Amino acid sequence: MDHASLGWWGVPLAVLAGAIRVSTPFLFVSLGECLTEKSGRINLGLEGTLVMGAMSGYATAYLTGNPWAGVLVAGLAGSLLGTLHAMICALERVNDIAVGIALMLLGTGLAFFLGKPFIQPQAPQLPSIPFGWWSNSAQVRSALDINPLFLVGLALAPLLLWGLRTTRWGMVLRIVGESAEAARAMGYPINRVRLLATAAGGFFAGVGGSFLSLSYPGSWNERLSSGQGITAVALVIFARWDPVLCVWASLLFGGAGALGPALQSVGVTQGYHLFNAAPYVLTLAIMIATSSSRHRLAGAPAELSVTR
Amino acid sequence: MPPFLHGAVTRLSVTFSALALPVAAVAVSLALFGAFVALVGVDPVEMYQLMYRGAFGTWFSWQNTLTRAAPLILTALCTALPAQLGLVIIGGEGALVLGALAAAAMGMALNGAPAALVLPAMALAGMAGGALLIGGAGALRQWRGVNETISSLLLTYIAIAVLNHMVEGPLKDPSSLNKPSTPPLADAYMIGTLPGSSVHWGLVAGIVCAVAAWVLMRRTTFGFAARMVGGNPRAARMAGLPVGRLLVVTTALAGAAAGLAGMVEVAAVHGRASASLVAGYGSTGILVAFLARQNPLAVIPVAVLFGGIGASGGLLQRRLDLPDASVLVLQGIIFVVLLASEAMRGRLRLFTFARPTPVPKEA
Numbered sequence: 001m002d003h004a005s006l007g008w009w010g011v012p013l014a015v016l017a018g019a020i021r022v023s024t025p026f027l028f029v030s031l032g033e034c035l036t037e038k039s040g041r042i043n044l045g046l047e048g049t050l051v052m053g054a055m056s057g058y059a060t061a062y063l064t065g066n067p068w069a070g071v072l073v074a075g076l077a078g079s080l081l082g083t084l085h086a087m088i089c090a091l092e093r094v095n096d097i098a099v100g101i102a103l104m105l106l107g108t109g110l111a112f113f114l115g116k117p118f119i120q121p122q123a124p125q126l127p128s129i130p131f132g133w134w135s136n137s138a139q140v141r142s143a144l145d146i147n148p149l150f151l152v153g154l155a156l157a158p159l160l161l162w163g164l165r166t167t168r169w170g171m172v173l174r175i176v177g178e179s180a181e182a183a184r185a186m187g188y189p190i191n192r193v194r195l196l197a198t199a200a201g202g203f204f205a206g207v208g209g210s211f212l213s214l215s216y217p218g219s220w221n222e223r224l225s226s227g228q229g230i231t232a233v234a235l236v237i238f239a240r241w242d243p244v245l246c247v248w249a250s251l252l253f254g255g256a257g258a259l260g261p262a263l264q265s266v267g268v269t270q271g272y273h274l275f276n277a278a279p280y281v282l283t284l285a286i287m288i289a290t291s292s293s294r295h296r297l298a299g300a301p302a303e304l305s306v307t308r
Numbered sequence: 309m310p311p312f313l314h315g316a317v318t319r320l321s322v323t324f325s326a327l328a329l330p331v332a333a334v335a336v337s338l339a340l341f342g343a344f345v346a347l348v349g350v351d352p353v354e355m356y357q358l359m360y361r362g363a364f365g366t367w368f369s370w371q372n373t374l375t376r377a378a379p380l381i382l383t384a385l386c387t388a389l390p391a392q393l394g395l396v397i398i399g400g401e402g403a404l405v406l407g408a409l410a411a412a413a414m415g416m417a418l419n420g421a422p423a424a425l426v427l428p429a430m431a432l433a434g435m436a437g438g439a440l441l442i443g444g445a446g447a448l449r450q451w452r453g454v455n456e457t458i459s460s461l462l463l464t465y466i467a468i469a470v471l472n473h474m475v476e477g478p479l480k481d482p483s484s485l486n487k488p489s490t491p492p493l494a495d496a497y498m499i500g501t502l503p504g505s506s507v508h509w510g511l512v513a514g515i516v517c518a519v520a521a522w523v524l525m526r527r528t529t530f531g532f533a534a535r536m537v538g539g540n541p542r543a544a545r546m547a548g549l550p551v552g553r554l555l556v557v558t559t560a561l562a563g564a565a566a567g568l569a570g571m572v573e574v575a576a577v578h579g580r581a582s583a584s585l586v587a588g589y590g591s592t593g594i595l596v597a598f599l600a601r602q603n604p605l606a607v608i609p610v611a612v613l614f615g616g617i618g619a620s621g622g623l624l625q626r627r628l629d630l631p632d633a634s635v636l637v638l639q640g641i642i643f644v645v646l647l648a649s650e651a652m653r654g655r656l657r658l659f660t661f662a663r664p665t666p667v668p669k670e671a
Contacts, residue, residue: 044457088644091651097396097457098598099647105591106640112633222633227465234458273476277469280462284454287462293453306455 010139011262017143018258019251020150021216025050025225026250027153028208029232031160032201034243036082037236038164039197040177040303043085044100046205047229048107049078053209055115058220062123070123071149071210078206079199081107086198090191096305104229118220126215147215149207153247156204160243173197177301205229227280234283237306238290240299253279330599333649337642344637350628362623363616374507375577377608377615379404381514382569383593384600384607385521386442389562390456391602392525393555394538399445399460400566401590402467403438407567408574409471410437412490412581413479415497415574423496430497431571438567439560441467446559450552456559468586475582489582499575510572514611517565521604524561534558566590588636592618595643614639 029046036043043049053074061070085103089096129151132144164170176183176193183190212228213220235253239245260275291297342352363373383400390397411434418426441463448454474480474490481491499509525531534554537544545551569589574581596614600606621635 084644088648091648093653094647094650095396099644101396101398101457101594102640102643102647105595105636106644109633109636109638109640113631113637116631116633226468227461230458230461234462237455237458270477271473273469273472277466280465280469284459284462284466287454287459288448288452291448291453291455293451306458 008266010266013139013143014262014265015255015258017139018262019255020143020146021254022257023250023254024147024150024153024211024215025208025228026232026235026253027150027157027247028211029205029229030235030239030246030250031153031156031243032078032204032208033233033236034201034239034241034246035160035164035173035204036194036198036201037304038177038241038301039173039194040180040301041086041089041096041194041198042100042233042304042306043082043103043198043201044097044230044233045081045085045103045107046100046201046233047225047227048104048111049081049202049205050209050212050225050229050232051111052081052107053078053206054213054224055111055118055209055220056206057210058123058213059115059118061125061214062118062121065124067124067126067214070214071126071207074206074210075203076206078202078204078209080202082199082202082205083195085202086191086195089198090195112222115220115222119222123214123220125218126211128215147211149211149215153250157243157247164243174301177303180303205232208232231279231283234287237297237300238283238286240297241301242299253282256282326601329649329653330601330646333646334599334642336649337638337645340641340645341638344641345630345634350630355624355628355630358623358627359617359620362620369616369619371506372619373612373616374505374511375615376618377611378508378510378514379569379573379589380593380596380611380614381511381518381607382565382572383589384596384611385517385593385604386438386562386566386590387594387597388600388602388604388607389521389525389565390442390446390559391597392531392534392538393558394541395446395449395555395559396457397442397445397460397559397562398457398594399442399464399563399590400569400593401586401588402460402464403441403563403566404570404573404590405464405471405585406437406441406467406570407434408437408570408585409467409474409479409581410434410567411571411574412493413474415493416479416491419494426497427499427575430575431568434567434571434574435564436567438563438565438570440563442563442566443556443560446556449559450555464590471581471585472583479581481580484580484582487582487584489580492580493575497575498579499572501576508572508576510569510576513568513572515608517568518604518608521561521565525604530554530557566593592639595639598643599646 029050033046056077057070057074060073061067081103085099088094088099126147128145128147131146132141135141164174172188173193176188176190180190212224235249239249256278259278260272263275264272345355346352362369364370383404386400386403387397411430414430414433415426418429442460445456445460445463448459449456476488479490480488501508533549537551537554541551573585592614596607596610600610617635617638621632624630624634625632
């Protein structure tokens, strides 16, 4: 049984399977960035965090033999980078966009530097849950082989939405993101709130990175992520800073990312690279369609520098 | 202090502090990177000696450094020019790639024509390719309010995909099997080296562009208007400045500079377009621009410095067995420390001595 058995029907199935697989890193990075941006700061460095998470997660899984330890370490590495971002941005006259670019460079550099010895060895992978046991088709079964991290991300989204909307913590976070002045007047520690939000955002992005190296594509090398982190940051704008919309947006982007490989598997190799660019084209198209030069985007935290 | 002297001292101290901060930031970064390599078991003193040798130690390493500085000047301009208007553009790599592709395609199309015609056409094609990309990001910013930082980076990934598509498809040289590329340029279409060196004319092109950019921004009404937009967009609009046109023209010029870098890489270094054009000149250029405080003239020496850091990378790899990403880590550290140092601007006592302390009036 291989791809020939389903023929062209394999394409939508592969896109669906890809949407589930490829979307997980998008989901985690965008949920984390959603949290950070709600506090009024943008962390463009999550691209570097994603790569760093992938590397540290893979290295830990290889050294300890436990992939879940890898996920944890990836998250911690991510929150470390997030904390660094938050601490530098807390200084006066420091632009959060520029710091993000710098950390993108530093994160990728560190990951490539420290990850050099882990390009060859094989680390244990995260186990997946076979939801396709009912089907005879190998393709359906492999499509429904779902990684638990994806489910965690799915559960996290409504939880975050609820937390942001109804809890005291969420309220404080949103006040800081909407008006630093008001938050200051009410006596909330702006920098500490943003630090926690950015560190948590970094944790999620790190976990998203560990998915790349520990599940899909499932190895560590220097070409692992090219722009998935930054695409996910743009995705938050598309999702209107709503964690649940981030899920749908991530699935859409995952599907777009899976289009190239899916077509290749049925023998369409023309324009393979162009299809690989689909998520970036999609992001850009969506940003063009939904932005406006006249008024602020609905739902945008007022303190956010990118939407001003 | 007499007023005229006071003015001179203030100016001097402003210049001094503008220089001292980045220099101090680089020094702190070198110390941090030294500590980092010491942690992985490399002697930092030996490393820095090697780096100096690989970058500026011999005539051979100087030539290597200057060759690398050429594209860096041009990609740095891609960030520094829009910065005058307050825009953060980070798509230099994409503009370089698209410019290189356009230049290579032009070289293929005009194959057989005299070099005096083909080379300018290739340069124009390269500049047009880069201008299209970054000018596009500027136009989107102006007319759709799309954040230019994110869009320029997304455009970079799209440009790289287009490059890969073209060199593995429509423009592929059938004889390039393992490493797909366009057919090699005829020798006549390669831009030569400066007399007595292996440094190509791209360096001169870069310096000319940097000086021209400086003149444009500091000595013309266009530049004055652009900097006014950067200082206060609302006031600029109220003053009746054509903000949209300034923005699109400046970003297009910026992209043209990086596109020219791509043409130079094709016509002086690689001789063809292939995936190896994606060499990180774009991201280093961003750092060069920031370290030069977005000043087109200051870009030149900073680009030479980073050309040197890049040139020494190979030596570090061979002698100390350090990964090739070491250079990237050093760049990242410099960038982070530099931005953090921004908070110190005007804070250091040493540099503010010339400012008279206002005496509070007795009520």
